[in-house]
Amino acid sequence: MPEARVPNDAELDWLTRRAVAEIIPHDDFVKALKLGRALRLKMGFDPSAPDLTIGHAVGLRKLRQLQEFGHTVVIIVGDWTAQIGDPSGQSKTRPMLTADQVNANAETYLRQFFKIVDREQTEVRRQSEWFGAFGLADVVRLAAGFTVAQMLERADFAERYQRQQPIGVHELLYPLLQGYDSVAVEADAEFGGTDQKFNLLVGRELQEREGQEPQCVYTVPLLVGTDGEVKMGKSVGNYVAVDDPPNAMYGKLMSIPDHLIGDYFEYLTDVPDSDIADVRGMVEERTGNPMEAKKRLAHELVAQFHDATAAGEAQEFFERTFSKRELPAEVPERGLSFSALTAGGTVRIPTLLVELGLTESVSDGNRLFKQRAVEVDGEVAEELRIPLRDGMIIRAGKHRFVRLLNSDG
RNA sequence: GGCGGGGUGGCAGAGCGGUCAAUUGCACCGGGCUGUAAACUCGGCGCCCUAAAGGGCUACGCAGGUUCGAAUCCUGCCCCCGCCA
Numbered sequence: 280m281p282e283a284r285v286p287n288d289a290e291l292d293w294l295t296r297r298a299v300a301e302i303i304p305h306d307d308f309v310k311a312l313k314l315g316r317a318l319r320l321k322m323g324f325d326p327s328a329p330d331l332t333i334g335h336a337v338g339l340r341k342l343r344q345l346q347e348f349g350h351t352v353v354i355i356v357g358d359w360t361a362q363i364g365d366p367s368g369q370s371k372t373r374p375m376l377t378a379d380q381v382n383a384n385a386e387t388y389l390r391q392f393f394k395i396v397d398r399e400q401t402e403v404r405r406q407s408e409w410f411g412a413f414g415l416a417d418v419v420r421l422a423a424g425f426t427v428a429q430m431l432e433r434a435d436f437a438e439r440y441q442r443q444q445p446i447g448v449h450e451l452l453y454p455l456l457q458g459y460d461s462v463a464v465e466a467d468a469e470f471g472g473t474d475q476k477f478n479l480l481v482g483r484e485l486q487e488r489e490g491q492e493p494q495c496v497y498t499v500p501l502l503v504g505t506d507g508e509v510k511m512g513k514s515v516g517n518y519v520a521v522d523d524p525p526n527a528m529y530g531k532l533m534s535i536p537d538h539l540i541g542d543y544f545e546y547l548t549d550v551p552d553s554d555i556a557d558v559r560g561m562v563e564e565r566t567g568n569p570m571e572a573k574k575r576l577a578h579e580l581v582a583q584f585h586d587a588t589a590a591g592e593a594q595e596f597f598e599r600t601f602s603k604r605e606l607p608a609e610v611p612e613r614g615l616s617f618s619a620l621t622a623g624g625t626v627r628i629p630t631l632l633v634e635l636g637l638t639e640s641v642s643d644g645n646r647l648f649k650q651r652a653v654e655v656d657g658e659v660a661e662e663l664r665i666p667l668r669d670g671m672i673i674r675a676g677k678h679r680f681v682r683l684l685n686s687d688g
Numbered sequence: 689g690g691c692g693g694g695g696u697g698g699c700a701g702a703g704c705g706g707u708c709a710a711u712u713g714c715a716c717c718g719g720g721c722u723g724u725a726a727a728c729u730c731g732g733c734g735c736c737c738u739a740a741a742g743g744g745c746u747a748c749g750c751a752g753g754u755u756c757g758a759a760u761c762c763u764g765c766c767c768c769c770g771c772c773a
Contacts, residue, residue, distance in 0.1 A: 601725060642734075642735060646732060
């Protein structure tokens with residue numbers, strides 16, 4: 280039996296309180312951590328939305344922290360449940376995926392997953408390992424232990440039922456399959472967002488029925504997206520991806536509403552509780568500039584998902600480009616054939632913008648020009664046609680710019 | 689199986705023979721302002737030609753039809769949703 284280090288009181292507090300929504304039953308989990316045995320920490324995912332957001336990172340960071348004590352992460356590739364599509368919080372049915380899509384997505388997912396979770400202490404399992412051999416009899420037996428009323432307890436099912444929105448029969452199977460995963464891998468605890476609570480509890484029940492020690496349910500808070508309105512999600516477009524390049528990540532974080540700063544710090548960083556309390560107080564009392572807190576947050580997170588150097592550069596980029604509205608230290612360069620572009624020695628700006636990839640269409644470029652949003656070498660472009668010069672800097676809007684080089688000869 | 693509702697731009701959702709490239713909201717882009725790519729405010733938001741005025745092309749599920757003219761009317765087809773069984 281692999282061993283695990285027993286956390287001291289401060290560590291225990293950190294593991295079971297910070298960025299935690301609920302642990303069921305709390306005491307059992309604490310006891311388990313004190314056993315000195317490596318626990319099997321299960322988490323599943325549907326390989327349907329390959330982009331991991333920093334919202335996912337909340338739970339993954341927790342897994343990582345527990346790995347530091349020697350516990351094992353068991354990640355389940357939901358290659359069967361993905362065929363159903365988890366309706367949790369979706370409020371509508373999802374389209375089914377092909378096997379190829381599932382495989383490709385799983386690969387993408389895991390690559391990002393291991394940016395946070397330690398690969399060495401992780402067991403990757405696929406549902407097909409056990410569901411591949413499942414027969415109709417097994418399915419019936421699995422379903423027999425639950426009633427429709429129980430299923431309808433689940434918030435999103437209940438809501439859809441009430442609003443007379445469709446609920447596919449196969450969707451009812453989703454929690455059961457996910458729950459059975461816990462039996463198959465003999466999980467000691469399962470992790471997920473608060474919207475997963477029902478599914479995680481089903482796992483407990485199934486394990487108990489199979490004579491296993493039921494898993495603890497460990498839920499983490501859902502991160503509100505950059506719009507400050509709803510849960511961070513890819514479909515809403517209010518997300519920061521763990522794969523976002525430094526500048527984009529930094530900028531997106533700077534755009535979150537002030538009231539989210541505290542939560543982001545709490546859920547995504549190791550910044551001490553006392554500092555977070557200070558930040559929250561400062562934002563609420565309006566005693567300081569929230570922008571400073573946000574810069575710290577953005578820096579922390581870019582450093583975490585990239586590295587400290589990248590974080591520093593992203594910060595500098597942000598300050599120059601947006602705060603001071605200057606050009607960044609490094610302007611991307613783009614080579615074009617001047618002779619092919621010009622007619623009579625000049626080019627139309629909209630055409631040039633398209634060629635440079637700064638706008639998507641000529642019409643778009645025209646609009647920018649009319650709105651006086653195009654700058655040539657730091658001056659607002661007044662003439663529609665301009666002569667080209669090697670090394671000239673073209674800027675469209677606040678944050679799109681390029682240094683133009685002549686690729687002739 | 690029966691009855692009814694509906695498919696419009698990234699989404700939601702108007703329009704129901706010409707004034708519709710299509711109201712409005714969200715999202716997005718730009719200007720201003722600022723503590724930030726926040727908030728607020730003003731403007732823009734199919735593609736292409738054009739210095740401009742303007743013009744052309746594609747688009748309102750798909751395919752036909754009526755008409756000088758159709759997102760709007762007719763026919764067929766496809767798809768979605770609800771109710772009753």
